[in-house]
Amino acid sequence: DTGVSQNPRHKITKRGQNVTFRCDPISEHNRLYWYRQTLGQGPEFLTYFQNEAQLEKSRLLSDRFSAERPKGSFSTLEIQRTEQGDSAMYLCASSLISTYGYTFGSGTRLTVV
Amino acid sequence: QKEVEQNSGPLSVPEGAIASLNCTYSDRGSQSFFWYRQYSGKSPELIMSIYSNGDKEDGRFTAQLNKASQYVSLLIRDSQPSDSATYLCAVSIAGGGADGLTFGKGTHLIIQP
Numbered sequence: 572d573t574g575v576s577q578n579p580r581h582k583i584t585k586r587g588q589n590v591t592f593r594c595d596p597i598s599e600h601n602r603l604y605w606y607r608q609t610l611g612q613g614p615e616f617l618t619y620f621q622n623e624a625q626l627e628k629s630r631l632l633s634d635r636f637s638a639e640r641p642k643g644s645f646s647t648l649e650i651q652r653t654e655q656g657d658s659a660m661y662l663c664a665s666s667l668i669s670t671y672g673y674t675f676g677s678g679t680r681l682t683v684v
Numbered sequence: 685q686k687e688v689e690q691n692s693g694p695l696s697v698p699e700g701a702i703a704s705l706n707c708t709y710s711d712r713g714s715q716s717f718f719w720y721r722q723y724s725g726k727s728p729e730l731i732m733s734i735y736s737n738g739d740k741e742d743g744r745f746t747a748q749l750n751k752a753s754q755y756v757s758l759l760i761r762d763s764q765p766s767d768s769a770t771y772l773c774a775v776s777i778a779g780g781g782a783d784g785l786t787f788g789k790g791t792h793l794i795i796q797p
Binding site: 611615672674677 | 726
């Protein structure tokens with residue numbers, strides 16, 4: 572499978588718990604992006620990495636959110652002390668620097684109860 | 685603040701007709717423009733990118749860009765029921781979409797058999 576892989580596909584958690592999502596990009600892609608999408612809205616940019624460096628973070632990314640890409644390959648997105656407003660689809664995407672547009676993974680749907 | 689506006693629809697088009705989807709953006713510094721298609725419950729899929737004024741054609745799809753009017757459109761010729769989806773317009777300031785994209789809320793397109 573040469574696509575962008577995200578795990579888990581679904582996550583249900585209780586408010587206040589921490590959750591972590593994983594994204595495995597297309598192997599030759601050195602840029603990796605995280606987005607969040609709620610029902611009826613377009614994806615909202617959260618952050619992106621070039622190799623292992625986190626180059627941009629949205630103001631949407633509160634201090635409860637942290638993302639890492641330790642070896643420039645897979646990435647994790649952690650949400651601490653989850654709130655009901657965190658319920659959304661979390662999308663990962665990857666691209667090459669020299670190409671245009673990017674490929675999204677299937678997403679992780681988070682439900683905070 | 686970067687904004688991308690789309691009519692949420694639904695836009696209903698008979699099979700075989702031309703579907704016309706429109707998008708306006710607020711940031712005059714935007715350089716890269718993308719159209720993504722998103723089926724219900726699925727992740728967005730890149731279908732077109734455009735960077736300079738004018739038309740760009742790819743199969744049944746034509747993207748049109750007018751930077752002076754800050755307007756992007758997508759035409760789908762010979763519409764098929766399988767084209768029924770939400771179409772997301774996205775813009776980026778950096779060339780090639782290297783930074784985060786700003787998405788519109790999407791237009792829900794229904795192709796009537």
